[in-house]
Amino acid sequence: MTPPAQPRDRLRVAIQKSGRLGDPARELLASCGLTWRESRDKLFCYGESLPVDLLLVRDDDIPGLIADGVCDLGIVGRNVIVEHGLALEAKGGLPLVEWRQLGWGSCRLDVAIPDEQEWTGPEQLSGLRIATSYPLTLGRWLRDQDVDAEPVLLNGSVEIAPRLGQADAVCDLVSSGGTLRANQLKPVTTILHSEAVIAGPDRHLEDGRQEIADLLLRRLDGAVQLKEARLLMLRADRRILDSVLGLLPGGHEPTLMAVEGRDEVAISMLVHGPVSWAKLEDLKRVGAHNLMVLPVEGMLA
Secondary structure, three states: OOOOOOOOOOEEEEEEOOOOOHHHHHHHHHHOOOOEEEOOOOOEEEEOOOOEEEEEEOHHHHHHHHHOOOOOEEEEEHHHHHHHHHHHHHOOOOOOEEEEEOOOOOEEEEEEEEOOOOOOOHHHHOOOEEEEOOHHHHHHHHHHOOOOOEEEEOOOOHHHHHHHOOOOEEEEEEOOOHHHHHOOEEEEEEEEEEOEEEEEOOOOOOOOHHHHHHHHHHHHHHHHHHOOEEEEEEEEEHHHHHHHHHHOOOEOOOEEEEOOOOOEEEEEEEEEOOOOHHHHHHHHHOOOEEEEEEEOOOOOO
16 A cells, blocks of 8 residues: 655554554553544555554564655664664664653563583674574674674574574573474573653754654653552541651652541551552551542543
């Protein structure tokens, strides 16, 4: 499908059509209040609640689409941005930058060797063939380590390359490590830590799109912060206030409000992460009551 020409008053964001970042990206954008009308082929989504359209593509295509001006921003793994940036630098172009780190989709780009081998350090890779889908990232790391090895480009089934005689080691993305173990390989060193990021050009957008992008980024910042946020609410007698405050979990500064007609204080606090039953029981034990932990649906700082 050829997407419509880029409007001057709308923002276009590229995300994975399928894959491990695709659904979480759509869920994140939806949590910011975005709704869309999908094209029949489900490759283009026209924004209805905000002038933000989605282009659903392969993750490897996202950097090029941004660089060519087909879209403005993209949600993609850092590993893709780094590899594409090295390719652009080799041609004298300007790489994309990370506008935001999103804190999910974490993985590592690891070098792995056969299980039976002992790892002594990067120098062990000298003269070896290393299968990878990220030859430029691997090549840069090898140069930094002063190691003369040969990256072997493979776009799929990287882990099986040593068993087929195509390579002596591999360099591939690792989350749990299960695929490596299944192929009798073990990770020995990490050359890049990756996560989902919002990538874009190293400049302001034109024609009013920067204002839309700033609005979207504010909403995304709030959504990312609230992903694990909880609102803790409780009451406590003023005489035990110091003891209660000392037991509160880490988070924002608590808000204290007097309870009319009683010598009590109502306390509310935004907490990042779950509040354990043990923490609630500790607060109850020193005299706090009416304890509640509530989900947070939205917040603007």
